[in-house]
Amino acid sequence: QPSLGALARSQGLTFGAAVQGQLLETDPDYHRAFETEAAILVPEWEAKWSALQPQEGRFDTAPLDSILRWAQSRARPVRGHALIWHNDLPDWTRAALGEGRDRALAVMAAHFDRVLSHARGQIRDWDVVNEPVANPPGSDVPQAGPGELRDTPWLRALGPNYIDIAFRMARERDPTLRLTLNEYGIEEDTPDATEKRRRLLALLRSLLARGTPLDAVGIQAHLQMVRPFRPAPFAAFLAELRQMGLAVLITELDVREAPSPPQDMGARDALVAERAHAFVATALEGGVRTILTWGLSDKYSWLATEPAVALRDGRTHRGLPLDAEWRRKALWEALARAFQGR
Numbered sequence: 001q002p003s004l005g006a007l008a009r010s011q012g013l014t015f016g017a018a019v020q021g022q023l024l025e026t027d028p029d030y031h032r033a034f035e036t037e038a039a040i041l042v043p044e045w046e047a048k049w050s051a052l053q054p055q056e057g058r059f060d061t062a063p064l065d066s067i068l069r070w071a072q073s074r075a076r077p078v079r080g081h082a083l084i085w086h087n088d089l090p091d092w093t094r095a096a097l098g099e100g101r102d103r104a105l106a107v108m109a110a111h112f113d114r115v116l117s118h119a120r121g122q123i124r125d126w127d128v129v130n131e132p133v134a135n136p137p138g139s140d141v142p143q144a145g146p147g148e149l150r151d152t153p154w155l156r157a158l159g160p161n162y163i164d165i166a167f168r169m170a171r172e173r174d175p176t177l178r179l180t181l182n183e184y185g186i187e188e189d190t191p192d193a194t195e196k197r198r199r200l201l202a203l204l205r206s207l208l209a210r211g212t213p214l215d216a217v218g219i220q221a222h223l224q225m226v227r228p229f230r231p232a233p234f235a236a237f238l239a240e241l242r243q244m245g246l247a248v249l250i251t252e253l254d255v256r257e258a259p260s261p262p263q264d265m266g267a268r269d270a271l272v273a274e275r276a277h278a279f280v281a282t283a284l285e286g287g288v289r290t291i292l293t294w295g296l297s298d299k300y301s302w303l304a305t306e307p308a309v310a311l312r313d314g315r316t317h318r319g320l321p322l323d324a325e326w327r328r329k330a331l332w333e334a335l336a337r338a339f340q341g342r
């Protein structure tokens, strides 16, 4: 059966995944999977602050460049992730952001100057701001700041306008870029996700009302089996985004599985596949044309830090299309079916 990348392309879609450059070099199975399955890539960490500018003024683009070279030689697009985020910030940046508005603006501008000029023509769309919306009070980490924005060093340094400032700074430096706002926890049919969708829509409306150069919304889609998903509310949300003239892409899809005893693995795989299918089918019906999973194989999933959700003949399952032995899972089949509208 053809790869997910090829199946997607045959339907006018683009499928890919988050990649780590060094694994492309060190793990032949990893390399083969990306060669086969991923038509678009996003660096899992190589385009973040702690990787790109570990000390002020010292840029290390080597890890990112190895991904850009690999992708370039295969004519595959690379997404940029992420210009502004509260996580993976070096200590020097956190300190600088506490030294007043002018310093914060200068630090942001210097990073954008270097990174956007370095990647120009190689990265066509960036997550300019990642996860700016505060999670609702009941959820995991409430960080309510003014205007329902997550309380981050950027917000504290520059106020709620930091988002508008970041998008304008990116647009000024490279008008050819597609500028994306990326968020999580906005997919499922829970009170928290419903509230977070409302908050995100309000933020987007206010940004567009003031003319912020914003082109797209990235929906991370770290789905969790312990939460319900219903197509209708998510479809309505996608329709609102399209009404605002925003492109929408799925940026980090994976499915965190509920812990269950090994003997239930088969049933659980089927439920995970069903969830992924329902979600992707709804996204495609809502106009989404680009879908990335957050990695390809359970062997390297970020969820590996989670307690093993289940072991079957020694394999741990982490919600990506390929299992730890690079075999296609029911989730892989579900994505293939959804891409073909089946």
Ligand code: G3I
Pocket (backbone or CB within 6 Å): 044, 045, 048, 050, 051, 087, 088, 184, 220, 252, 302
């Ligand atoms: O920076 C070092 C690098 O110098 C070293 O060579 C390399 C060796 O493996 O590790 C690098 O460090 C870690 C990196 O993952 C690679 O493993 C970083 O310390 C660690 O913080 C980083 O974690 C990433 C995390 O974001 C924070 O950036 C995870 O891989 C990545 O899966 C996770 O992804 C986030 C998205 O960006 C946003 N959405 C949620 C998603 C999951 O948390």
